Amino acid sequence: MVRETVIGLEIHAELMTQTKMFCACKNDPDETHPNINICPICMGHPGTLPVPNAEAIALTQRVGAALNCELADISKFDRKNYFYPDLPKGYQISQFDEPLCGTGSLTLQNGSTIGITRIHLEEDTGRSQHPEGKDYSSIDFNRAGRPLMELVTEPDLRTPEDVELFAQELQRILRYTNASHANMEKGEMRVEVNLSLQEEGLSAAGKLTGTKVEVKNLNSVRSARLSVVFEMNRQADLLNDGKKVMQETRGWHDTKQATISQRVKEDAHEYRYFPEPDIPPLKFSEADLDSSRRGLPELPAQRRERFAQEYGLNADEIQVFVDEKTLGEYYEAVVSEMGSWAEAEGRAEDMPAFAKLAANYLLTDLKGIMQEHGGVIEDTQITPENFAELLKMVAADAITSRVAKDVLLEMFSTGGDPSDIVEEKDLSQVSDTGELEVIARNIVRDNPAPVADFKKGKKAALQFLVGIMMAVTKGKANPQMAAEILKKVIGS
Numbered sequence: 466m467v468r469e470t471v472i473g474l475e476i477h478a479e480l481m482t483q484t485k486m487f488c489a490c491k492n493d494p495d496e497t498h499p500n501i502n503i504c505p506i507c508m509g510h511p512g513t514l515p516v517p518n519a520e521a522i523a524l525t526q527r528v529g530a531a532l533n534c535e536l537a538d539i540s541k542f543d544r545k546n547y548f549y550p551d552l553p554k555g556y557q558i559s560q561f562d563e564p565l566c567g568t569g570s571l572t573l574q575n576g577s578t579i580g581i582t583r584i585h586l587e588e589d590t591g592r593s594q595h596p597e598g599k600d601y602s603s604i605d606f607n608r609a610g611r612p613l614m615e616l617v618t619e620p621d622l623r624t625p626e627d628v629e630l631f632a633q634e635l636q637r638i639l640r641y642t643n644a645s646h647a648n649m650e651k652g653e654m655r656v657e658v659n660l661s662l663q664e665e666g667l668s669a670a671g672k673l674t675g676t677k678v679e680v681k682n683l684n685s686v687r688s689a690r691l692s693v694v695f696e697m698n699r700q701a702d703l704l705n706d707g708k709k710v711m712q713e714t715r716g717w718h719d720t721k722q723a724t725i726s727q728r729v730k731e732d733a734h735e736y737r738y739f740p741e742p743d744i745p746p747l748k749f750s751e752a753d754l755d756s757s758r759r760g761l762p763e764l765p766a767q768r769r770e771r772f773a774q775e776y777g778l779n780a781d782e783i784q785v786f787v788d789e790k791t792l793g794e795y796y797e798a799v800v801s802e803m804g805s806w807a808e809a810e811g812r813a814e815d816m817p818a819f820a821k822l823a824a825n826y827l828l829t830d831l832k833g834i835m836q837e838h839g840g841v842i843e844d845t846q847i848t849p850e851n852f853a854e855l856l857k858m859v860a861a862d863a864i865t866s867r868v869a870k871d872v873l874l875e876m877f878s879t880g881g882d883p884s885d886i887v888e889e890k891d892l893s894q895v896s897d898t899g900e901l902e903v904i905a906r907n908i909v910r911d912n913p914a915p916v917a918d919f920k921k922g923k924k925a926a927l928q929f930l931v932g933i934m935m936a937v938t939k940g941k942a943n944p945q946m947a948a949e950i951l952k953k954v955i956g957s
Contacts, residue, residue, distance in 0.1 A: 468662045468704070470697050471675060472622035475657040476635060478614045478645040479589060480524050486588040486612040487515030487558060494651055499605035507588075507610030509554030514743050517542070521612035522565065522747070524644040525586045526757040528614065529566030531638050531764055532581050536754040540565045542586075542741040551591035551604050559587035559615075561738040563746075571638075572766070573630040580619030589613040614644070620659070620673060625693040632656050632686045637765040641790060649685050656683040660696045662704060676710040680724050682717050692717045695724055768793065776800065776820040785828055792827070792842045795849055799823045802853030803860075815860070822856055830870055834877050846880030847873075855883040863887070867940035901934070901942060905954040908933050916955055927951060 482492050488506035496502055506513040526536055543561040564585035572578045591609040595602045616635070622628055636654060639645040647654040661675030678696060683689045700710050715724040763771070765787050772783045772793070786793035803819045831852075835841065855872060858864045864872065864887055875886050908930055909916050918926035927948060934947045 468664060468701065470623055470693075471620045471661050471663060471673060472624075472628060472693065473620040473659040474616075474618045474622065474628065474631060475659065475679075476616045476618075476632065477589075477655045477657075478616070478639055478647055479653045480521050480612040480614055480645055481643060482518055482520045482524070482612050484518060485610040486518050486521055486586070488610060490610065492611050493607070494611075494646075494653060496607050499603070500607060502607045503609070507553070508606060515558060515741075517744060517747070518612055521586060521614075523757070524612075524642070525565050525584060525614050526749075526754070527642050527760065528616075528639065528644050529569065529584050530758045531642055531761055532566075532569040532571055532584070532616075534569030534581055534584060535567035536749070536757060537563060537565055537567060538749050538751070538754065539563060539746055540749075541746040542744045543738045544741050545587075546737045547735075549590065550602070551593045551606075551609070553591065553606060553609055557587060557590065558741055558744070559738075560585035565747075571631065571634060573627065573634060575626060575630060577621070577623075577627055577630075579621045579627070579631055582617040582619050584614060584616045587613050587615060625690045625697075628656075628658065628693050629686055629690045632689055634765060636686075637787065641762055641764055643762075652684065656686075656689045657681050658683065658689060658692055658696070660693060660700070661710070662697070662700045676712050678710065678712065678724075679714045680717055681714060681727070688717050688719060691722060692724055695722070699724065776824070777817050778821070778824055782824050782828060786824075789842070795842050795852075796823060796827055798849035799827070799853045799856070802850055803856060806853070806857050812860075819856065819860060822860065823853075826852075826856060826869070826873070830873055831877070834874055838877065840877075845877065847876045848880075851876060851880075851882055858883060858887065862943065865935075865940055865943060867935060867944075871940070901938075901947065901950050902954060904934055904937055904942075905947070905950045908937070909951070909954050919955060 479494060480492075484490060485492050485502075485507055488504050490504050490507055491502045493502055506515060529536055540560065541563045542558050544556045545559045545561070546556040548555055564583045566581075566584035568583070569581035570578050571581065589608050589611040591604050591606040593602055593604055618631070622631060636647045636649075639647040639654065645653055649655070658680040659677050660680070661673065661677045663673060663675035678700070680692045680696060683692055696715075703710055711729075713729050714727045716727050717723075718725045768787050769783055772778055772786060773780075778786075786796055800820050800823050803823060804813075804816055807813050807816050807819060831842075831845075831847070835845070855869060855876065859866060859869050868887070872883050872886050875881060875890075876883060912930060912933065915926040915929050919930070930951050931944055931947050934942050934951065935944065938947075
């Protein structure tokens with residue numbers, strides 16, 4: 466029997482606000498000391514009153530606008546009642562039937578369009594800790610009360626790739642809108658997968674007959690993808706054996722690379738939702754909602770399209786500049802400097818090549834240096850102006866690409882000006898043909914075997930000789946000029 470995989474996602478993201486959702490406690494995900502950022506309100510003491518965080522509401526609406534969601538003019542908070550040790554009040558202030566954001570959509574890079582059911586705002590819980598080898602657990606309430614945005618998709622995803630692409634693109638949008646750092650390794654973004662199998666075609670008719678299983682504790686995009694693959698196979702095996710799939714909540718066990726049953730899934734009515742009596746309904750004017758829509762920054766999909774049109778980069782290069790937003794901004798600053806220089810030099814037609822040159826040096830050389838020596842683009846001592854100055858010297862044949870790599874490393878270490886470094890270290894390109902011919906004659910004299918190989922038609926032999934010349938000149942000879950001069954000397 467042919468079955469179709471039907472997947473919906475629930476994704477939580479901790480918002481980047483200064484304070485918690487309903488109190489003035491600091492919202493600090495990096496705090497390592499337990500129970501520091503707490504107060505009677507986020508600890509649920511009797512007689513305390515919650516006050517909604519306006520910044521968290523605005524950030525949620527901004528994300529909703531970025532995802533083409535309908536922004537509600539009236540919204541409210543509700544109490545979601547359940548008991549768990551890390552929930553100090555015995556209920557969670559959330560949103561049930563009137564969320565801040567309604568239906569929307571997100572188009573993935575593979576062309577699939579995924580519907581958004583809703584985005585609502587709630588408070589996070591504390592964090593239970595279970596020391597290994599101990600017979601007790603402890604609770605850190607620093608996280609309790611942090612603003613937590615929850616996004617629910619339509620069951621429009623069909624493959625592990627869909628899940629991976631959706632989570633990655635949402636993570637980018639959260640970062641571009643400055644709503645959340647969305648670092649999954651820190652728990653700032655968490656993915657839950659709802660998956661079922663059904664006879665193919667029924668979903669097209671609007672009838673979902675498969676039994677839904679929810680997978681929690683997915684703290685990486687990789688885990689989300691692997692959990693989908695595992696559940697697809699697990700449920701298919703059950704159905705093929707004539708067994709039923711149980712509606713339940715399962716967790717992902719990274720070591721076993723498997724989902725593990727946790728509990729039977731609760732339905733919404735079991736949470737006994739009712740309106741939060743201490744917070745009146747929220748009302749937004751059309752001007753308020755328009756402000757959320759108009760205040761959007763350039764989003765990842767828009768940056769991809771613009772970089773392709775303006776700079777002619779390939780998809781892989783563009784994706785790095787999209788994923789690393791600050792690096793992309795640095796790149797544009799470098800290209801802008803190069804553009805001013807090219808126009809002044811009458812070389813504006815060469816700008817596509819210069820834009821490509823800048824991308825190559827940033828993505829290959831500078832990123833390689835940062836990976837080897839540590840550091841991120843935000844902290845680099847190399848200004849975009851100095852980086853562009855280095856590229857101008859390469860483009861003007863003032864230095865060779867080999868020398869440029871050494872100069873770049875010195876710039877990374879000291880923050881120095883490339884022109885000063887080249888002058889101080891005497892690294893200017895050797896372009897005197899007479900000087901290069903003298904060097905070439907010595908090389909040809911001392912290396913008869915590769916010279917003979919070149920005369921027999923072995924092109925690699927010439928590259929070997931060029932390498933020797935580059936070593937003798939300490940990388941200052943132009944490789945193309947060196948090759949031509951060597952061929953001339955060999956043929957004379």
